[in-house]
Amino acid sequence: APVEGRGDDETLIDAYLDHLHTLVPHLHPEETHLAVDGQFAKKKWLDGVEAVGLHTIGKLRCDANMRFFYTGPLRAHGSGKQKTYDGKVDWQDLSRFDYITEQDGLELYTQVLNHVSLKRTLRVVVVLDRRDPKKPRYALLFSTDLELDAVTLFYRYKARFQIEFIFRDAKQFTGLADAQTRNAKRLHFHFNASLTTLNIAKIEQRQAQPDDQPMVYSIASVKAGYFNELFLQRFFSTFGWELSWIKNSPLYRQLREFGRRAA
Secondary structure, eight states: OOOTTOOTTOOHHHHHHHHHHHHGGGSOTTOOEEEOOGGGOSHHHHHHHHHTTOEEEEEEOTTOOEEEEOOSOOOOTTSSOOOOEEEEOOTTOOTTSEEEEEETTEEEEEEEEEETTTTEEEEEEEEEEOSSTTSOEEEEEEESOTTSOHHHHHHHHHHHHHHHHHHHHHHHHSOTTOOOOOOHHHHHHHHHHHHHHHHHHHHHHHHHSOTTSOOOOOHHHHHHHHHHHHHHHHHHHHTTOOTHHHHTSTHHHHHHTTTOOOO
16 A cells, blocks of 8 residues: 655655654663564665664565575685685575474574575574474574574564454454544544453453463454343343343353354
8 A cells, every 4th residue: 555655766665664763762772673574574674674773573485595604614814715605505404503492383493694685694593383294384584683592583573463463353343443533632542442442351261261271362252252141131131031040050151152263
C-alpha cells in the first residue's frame, strides 16, 4: 500500500526507517534489538538500523549465499594477501557450525558468517527441525549483533510472533480498529480498553486450563463461552426458570463450552 508523503523514488524501507527515527528517542536503554521478518533482510534496512544505534534480528532465505571466515594460520609477511574467506556455506552440511542446544524439538546451530549480497558479517542461527524424520526442515535466523548468543536470538525472534498475535486477536475479537473518533485521548482509551479486554480473556483462559495440558489460547473459544452463557440465561429467563438449576449441574460447563475451538 502506498505511504502518504512518500516520493516516487522512495521505497517502503525508506518509510519504515523514517518511522524508526521518530521512535528511537522514546526507546528504553535496554531496547537495543529490533526483531523483523524476512522482507527486512536488505542492506538498506540493516544499514539504516545500525545508523541509529540498534541491532536487527531477522530471517534469511534458506538458500542464502554466505561464506565462512578463514581461521587458519596467517601467511608469512610478503607472501601475498591474507586469506579472508574459507568457502561457501552448504546448508545441508552443518559440520562447521557450533551445536548449541535443543529447544522444543528444534536443534540450534550457530556461526559468524559473511553474507555476500548484504556485504556484512552476521551472527547466523540454523534452526533444524527433525520432528518429522522423513522431512527435516531448517530456518536461518540472523542478527547484526555478533555477540548475541544463539538461544537469545532464537527466543527474541520467536517473541515477534507473540506481539503480532496480540494485535491480530485485538483486531479480530475486541474491536481494536473499530473506533470512530479522531480525538487522541478517546483513541488511547479505546486502544487500552481493547487490549485490556484481550489480556483479561487470556488470564481467564489460563486459569481455566488444566495443569496437565499445554496452554493454548483461543479468543474465539472465550467469546463462544460468553455467548453460550448469555444464551442460556436468556433461554431460562424467557421460560421463567431458575438458572441455578442448570448451573449446579456438571453439564453446565459442557453446554457453556459448546463450539470451543482449538487455537
